[in-house]
Amino acid sequence: MTRTREGFLCPRCGTAVHAKPETEPKKEKTRNSFDYVYVSENQKDNYAKIARECPKCGNKKAFHWFLGVSGEHAGVRQERTVEHFRCTICSYTWVESS
DSSP states (O other), rough: OEEOOSSEEEETTOOOOEEEEOOOOOOOTTTTTOOOOOOOSOGGGEEEEEOOOTTTTTSOOOOOOEEEEEEETTTTTEEEEEEEEETTTTOOEEEOOO
16 A cells, blocks of 8 residues: 555555544654555455355355464473364354364
């Protein structure tokens, strides 16, 4: 997003977001400052679709992704994989661990 007098402007699509004067962020000069920040609101495109029934609405398709969980109990290191699912219709999210 590029800063303008009225707020912020997306350089890719031209969408303008108007900012109120009291909510404007402070600009600090840092070593790693960037002129542009790209925000993607449609993150569902990054997940695979699989055939899984939603427990809430009964839809037969869901987005699917894995996350690894690790921890230690009584000095023993344990790692497991957790499967996450999100319904393509109602966006209900549930997990199944293995």
